[in-house]
Amino acid sequence: MLSTSEILPQGAVSGQFVEAHSVHFGIRFVRGERRAGMQLSAVLAFAAIAFTLIAVPGPDWAYVLAAGARDHVVLPVVGGVMAGYVILTAIMVAGVGPLVAAAPATLTALTIAGSAYLVHLGIRVLARPGGIERSGATGTALAASRLGYLRRGMGVSALNPKGLLIFLSILPQFTRSENDWPLPMQLGALGIVFVLICAVVYIPLGHAADRVLGARPGIARRTTQLAGATMIVVGLALLGERIIETS
Structure with a gap:
């Protein structure tokens, strides 16, 4: 031969x-x-961690619960939260994320803006925890339109400095230098996985708050109050943590 x-x-x-x-x-x-475009094992491992992070109650949970139980609005709210994480993904892909994290003044400004926004939403929720009844009785809603709920959802997730820091610390760990895809493309793919898992978790959560809690006004009111208080506590905690870090 x-x-x-x-x-x-x-x-x-x-x-x-x-x-x-x-x-x-x-x-x-x-x-x-x-050389593979993206290693399935790395994507699945990231998805498992992302699901764990998303499943832990935080500002996103509080906003989705409050809007679902109080105002009976789900898809615009979740869509806004997802859009906020798309913005964070774009920041990572563009390479701006590390620059923001490395600039104390910028990160402090982002923390103040995000904290103030969460506290504002929390106070708004606590002011009228009863929300809008299905019969048509009006109250003070979190937003005046579906687009308003979308914008507020974007603010909750995109202005959360913890979200940016999570992306900065976790996403790069699941990229592979030997892959065919360049690093920005890998980061973008992982970010989209995170966004899709948000939909998987938050859409059922919002509908449950709407249908289950919405049919029980007393429980819905207490849940809404808890969600509003959570927004305020998280906002103040983020601000306090940042002040301690910079002092």
């Missing part, structure tokens, strides 16, 4: 030759190793 070197031209058995000719088979090789 003839050897490879006797059949192919001199030097044709190099890694470059294999890589060039393997394109016809839809596979790329470098030095005899196959």
Whole structure:
């Protein structure tokens, strides 16, 4: 049997030759190793961690619960929260995230804005925890329109400095330098996974708050009050933690 070197031209058995000719088979090789666009194991591991983080009650939970139980609004609220994380993903992809984290003044300003926004929403919820009844009786809603709920949801997630820091600390750990995809594309893909898991968790949560709690005004009122108080506590805690870190 003839050897490879006797059949192919001199030097044709190099890694470059294999890589060039393997394109016809839809596979790329470098030095005899196959490179995948994104490793499924890394994506699944990130998805598991993301689900754990999202499932822990926080500002997003409080806003979704309050809007669902109090105002009977779900999809615009969740869509806004998801859009906020899309913004954070875009910041990561653009490479701005590390710059923001490395600039104390910018991070402090972001913390103050996010904390103030959460406290404002919490006070608004506590002021009228009864919300809008299905019969049409009016009250002071969290927003005047579906677009308003969308914008507020974006503010809750995008202005949360913890969300940015989570993206900064966790997403890069699941990227692989040997992958075909460049780093920004990998970060973008992981960010989209996070956003989709938000939908999986928050849409059922919002509908449960709307249908289950909405049918029980007393429980809905107490849940709404708890959600409003949570927003205020989280907002103040974020601000206090930032003050301690910078002092």
